[in-house]
Amino acid sequence: NAGVMQNPRHLVRRRGQEARLRCSPMKGHSHVYWYRQLPEEGLKFMVYLQKENIIDESGMPKERFSAEFPKEGPSILRIQQVVRGDSAAYFCASSPSTLEQYFGPGTRLTVT
């Protein structure tokens, strides 16, 4: 099992562009979580998805951010019209249930 995969590992976007972050969960895991880590802070929960469903998006900013986990393919975290404050490390975790979460290596987003 290759573990949780995230790509790209590093992403540079200019202000106003769109950022798409991908997360492939571990085989057999149907639960995906997204977390954001700003500089000097801990990881903060953003959204929890199961296949084709958003279960909890209480940590997602209300504008510009969206997430999906389609029936086929990876989970996508999409940030529209990025701003400098979106620069952060974005981590994805997957789980076979509501228990232990396995983390991906993260995507470091830099907005210039």
Add this chain to the structure above:
Amino acid sequence: AQRVTQPEKLLSVFKGAPVELKCNYSYSGSPELFWYVQYSRQRLQLLLRHISRESIKGFTADLNKGETSFHLKKPFAQEEDSAMYYCALSINTGTASKLTFGTGTRLQVTL
């Protein structure tokens, strides 16, 4: 609202010395607590969880509900223990199990 506090950003100890990484939490319900570790250039990985009450790589952590603490301890630090350590609280609502993380403590073990 739930909160996890790790008061130390950096903890530097000599090899062979005891280690204690502090973690305090606030949560009105029954918590599940974890320690995650991130070694240099590696992904975040689970070190231990309080419900399993096991020792991993010589580390232990006891949940103290009276003091709302879950400190991570190791009697003799090793160089390979140098890493970033995060304490996390899990809230299982039945439909979700999101983690609330502390800001992390960097453990530096020197010779």
